[in-house]
Every structure is written in C-alpha cells, then in structure tokens.
Amino acid sequence: MDRIKNPFSPGAGSPPPELAGRDGVMEDARVLLGRVKQKRPEKSLLLTGLRGVGKTVLLNEIDRIAQREGYHTVLIEAHEDKSLAALLVPHLRRVLFDLDRIKAAGEKVRRGIGVLKSFLGAIKFSYGELEFGLDIEPEQGSADSGDLEVDLPNLLVAVAEAAEERRTAVAILIDEIQYFSTSELSALIMAMHRMQQRQLPLVLIGAGLPILPGLAGESKSYAERLFNFPDIGPLSERDASKALQDPVRAMRVQFDADALKEIFRLTRGYPYFIQEWGYQAWNHATASPITLQVAQMASATVGDRLDRNFFRVRFDRLTPKEKEYLRAMAQLGSGPYRTADIARNLGAKMTTLGPVRASLIKKGMIYSPAHGDMAFTVPLFDEFMRRTIPFFESKAKRSSRSGKASTP
Numbered sequence: 413m414d415r416i417k418n419p420f421s422p423g424a425g426s427p428p429p430e431l432a433g434r435d436g437v438m439e440d441a442r443v444l445l446g447r448v449k450q451k452r453p454e455k456s457l458l459l460t461g462l463r464g465v466g467k468t469v470l471l472n473e474i475d476r477i478a479q480r481e482g483y484h485t486v487l488i489e490a491h492e493d494k495s496l497a498a499l500l501v502p503h504l505r506r507v508l509f510d511l512d513r514i515k516a517a518g519e520k521v522r523r524g525i526g527v528l529k530s531f532l533g534a535i536k537f538s539y540g541e542l543e544f545g546l547d548i549e550p551e552q553g554s555a556d557s558g559d560l561e562v563d564l565p566n567l568l569v570a571v572a573e574a575a576e577e578r579r580t581a582v583a584i585l586i587d588e589i590q591y592f593s594t595s596e597l598s599a600l601i602m603a604m605h606r607m608q609q610r611q612l613p614l615v616l617i618g619a620g621l622p623i624l625p626g627l628a629g630e631s632k633s634y635a636e637r638l639f640n641f642p643d644i645g646p647l648s649e650r651d652a653s654k655a656l657q658d659p660v661r662a663m664r665v666q667f668d669a670d671a672l673k674e675i676f677r678l679t680r681g682y683p684y685f686i687q688e689w690g691y692q693a694w695n696h697a698t699a700s701p702i703t704l705q706v707a708q709m710a711s712a713t714v715g716d717r718l719d720r721n722f723f724r725v726r727f728d729r730l731t732p733k734e735k736e737y738l739r740a741m742a743q744l745g746s747g748p749y750r751t752a753d754i755a756r757n758l759g760a761k762m763t764t765l766g767p768v769r770a771s772l773i774k775k776g777m778i779y780s781p782a783h784g785d786m787a788f789t790v791p792l793f794d795e796f797m798r799r800t801i802p803f804f805e806s807k808a809k810r811s812s813r814s815g816k817a818s819t820p
C-alpha cells in the first residue's frame with residue numbers, strides 16, 4: 413500500500429496516530445492542571461514505565477494541554493551528565509521574562525529575577541553570555557546557600573509567587589527524571605512540598621524509569637505523599653487492537669482479527685513495538701484487509717530492524733563486563749531477577765558486582781523494581797540478549813572449568 417500514507421509512527425517521542433489506552437492518565441493530568449491553576453491541592457504526577465511505552469508522548473500531550481489552559485510551561489529532558497540547575501535556569505529565566513511582560517502591579521516578578529540571579533551565583537555555573545537584560549541585583553541570601561535542597565525550593569517558590577501575582581500558573585515538565593542524582597530529586601521533592609503547603613500555582617510533572625524504589629528516607633515518604641506514580645505499561649489486547657485498527661480504518665483499510673492477535677502476541681502490547689509492526693504490516697500489504705500472512709511476513713522485517721537498531725544501539729554502548737552481567741540476567745528468564753541469583757550465575761561474589769550494576773543503572777539499562785531485585789528497562793531485552801549471545805558461560809566459571817581441566 414502507499415508508503416507515503418502509512419499512518420504509523422515508530423520513533424522516540426513520535427505522537428502515535430491513536431493514543432490508545434491512556435484516557436485515565438490524561439484525565440488525571442487535566443484535573444491536576446485545572447486544580448493547581450485554581451490553587452487547590454492535588455497530588456502531582458510522575459509517569460513511570462519501561463522504554464518505549466509512551467511516556468514522552470504523554471508528557472508532550474500534557475504540555476500542550478497546560479499551554480492551552482494558560483500555563484507558562486517549561487519542558488526539559490534530563491541527561492546523564494547535565495545538572496538539574498543547569499537545565500532549569502535558562503527556562504526559568506524565560507518564564508520570568510514572559511511574566512514581566514504581563515502588565516500588573518507588584519514586585520514579585522522582579523524579586524523572582526533577583527532570586528534567580530542569586531541562585532545562579534551559588535551554583536557556580538557559567539552561563540557565558542546569559543544576559544539578564546534587566547537591571548536587577550541578585551537577592552542576597554535567598555537561593556545562594558550552595559545547598560540545592562534549600563536553594564531550589566526558594567527559587568521555585570519565588571517563581572511561583574511571581575506567577576501568582578500575574579494571575580497565572582507554571583508547569584514544569586521533566587522527562588527522563590531518573591537521570592537526576594538523589595540530591596537533585598530530593599531538592600525537587602522539597603520544592604513541591606513547599607508549593608503544596610503554600611498552595612502556589614506551580615506544578616511539576618515528571619516522566620521516566622521507575623525512581624521510587626531508589627529513593628530513601630524523608631524524600632521517599634514525601635514523594636509518596638506528593639505524587640501519584642501512574643504505571644505506564646503495555647497496552648491491553650483491546651487497546652493494542654485499537655492502536656492498530658483505528659488509524660488504518662480512517663483510510664478505509666482494516667486488519668483481520670487473526671492478524672491483530674498475532675501482532676499482540678509478538679509485541680505483548682508494548683506501544684513502540686506496535687508502531688513498528690503496524691508500520692511494516694502496512695508496507696507489506698498490497699490491499700485491505702491486512703491478513704495474518706502479511707503480519708507474519710512483516711514480522712521478519714520488524715525483528716531484524718529492532719535487532720539492528722532499537723536493541724543494538726543500546727548493546728553497543730556496553731562494556732564486555734556489562735554485557736556479561738546482562739547476559740547472566742537473561743539466562744534467568746524474563747525477570748525481575750534477584751541480585752543474588754545473577755551473582756551466582758556469574759560465579760562472582762555479589763559485593764564485587766556493585767560497580768557494574770551501578771554503571772548499568774546509570775546507562776538506563778536496568779533498574780531496581782524492589783530492594784534486591786533487578787530488571788531490564790527495555791521490554792524484551794532478555795530475548796535479544798539470548799539471541800545475540802546464544803551460548804553463555806561467565807568468565808569466572810569458564811576459567812575455573814579450564815583450571816580444573818588442566819589439573820590431572
């Protein structure tokens with residue numbers, strides 16, 4: 413069929429032709445934005461889930477709704493190696509300048525700029541030519557203690573008060589939130605705690621891999637009180653069918669029921685895989701309906717493409733030690749895995765595996781769904797690992813075996 417008209421959209425953050433199965437969380441986001449704007453208390457949202465389930469798509473959608481509702485929005489994506497402060501400052505500066513253009517009496521916006529300047533001094537981050545343009549002195553002692561858990565809440569409160577004065581609201585949306593350090597996360601959580609206490613119109617909505625199990629102590633209990641953590645998971649069979657059928661129906665094409673069944677079996681309902689299968693099935697079909705046979709033909713192409721791209725780019729970033737760790741996980745099935753079992757499988761002591769585990773977490777390959785457990789962040793990665801390295805024996809086990817063999 414006409415490839416130009418192919419409705420499917422595999423790709424990071426690409427809006428799907430049909431946002432299936434997410435009505436509940438979108439409704440929660442609408443209610444949250446509506447309530448915060450009216451300064452009513454509401455738990456905020458941290459959308460968590462594995463790779464390719466549609467978190468970025470949802471966050472972008474929520475950003476659009478917030479803008480439509482009159483929010484000033486800040487949408488940022490965390491990185492492995494960029495600090496929260498460095499990411500936020502240019503955006504907050506823009507928000508404050510936009511607020512400054514709204515005519516109203518009051519000093520809160522100018523104060524906000526002063527606090528931002530003091531924050532900037534304390535984080536000792538060079539912004540080069542980040543020109544403020546306004547003749548406002550940094551407000552000494554407001555957000556310049558150098559302790560992010562104190563300074564960030566003060567800064568965000570100043571921004572929120574500026575928005576309140578201008579009768580508007582601010583939404584900060586952060587993607588890939590798991591990349592922040594624990595002290596950055598706890599600074600954000602403390603800031604939101606202050607917002608809620610003072611009922612200020614600033615909301616934080618995050619998305620990323622599951623972070624709650626990694627938080628500890630006070631931050632964790634605050635986080636649980638301040639945020640809902642909707643689990644963005646695979647789609648049900650019904651929603652998966654809708655995600656495939658509705659976009660093609662709009663073009664007078666349809667999938668046969670057994671083709672939909674087969675695609676669901678292969679994708680397990682994971683949205684990114686659904687887009688890939690839909691896309692290839694459309695290209696393989698010559699006419700409507702898209703049959704089981706077409707779906708099966710498409711599968712070979714999809715499997716190959718996923719192995720060469722989606723999975724492979726992640727695999728290629730790994731050191732040999734990291735690959736070995738992941739392969740030992742995959743040996744144990746689809747997970748989650750007890751860290752002790754992984755160690756046993758590797759023939760290594762658990763304590764010696766700390767660094768490789770930490771670097772895999774930092775690379776976003778694995779996460780800890782519960783204390784003592786590990787799991788892949790990429791759906792079906794265990795199968796890929798077994799396909800790529802069919803035979804597995806750890807280095808430690810191999811050398812002990814060859815050692816034994818050489819002793820008479």
Ligand SMILES: Nc1ncnc2c1ncn2[C@@H]1O[C@H](COP(=O)(O)OP(=O)(O)OP(=O)(O)O)[C@@H](O)[C@H]1O
Pocket residue numbers: 421422423424425426427428429430431432433434461462463464465466467468469470655683684685686687
């Ligand atoms: N509800 C949905 N129905 C159908 N397809 C969807 C849905 N949500 C997302 N997709 C598709 O899934 C793919 C991945 O979406 P997205 O990039 O938002 O995932 P993600 O969770 O942010 O992944 P990552 O953790 O890798 O950043 C995109 O191709 C998108 O079109």
Ligand SMILES: [Mg+2]
Pocket residue numbers: 424425467468469587
């Ligand atoms: Mg994403």
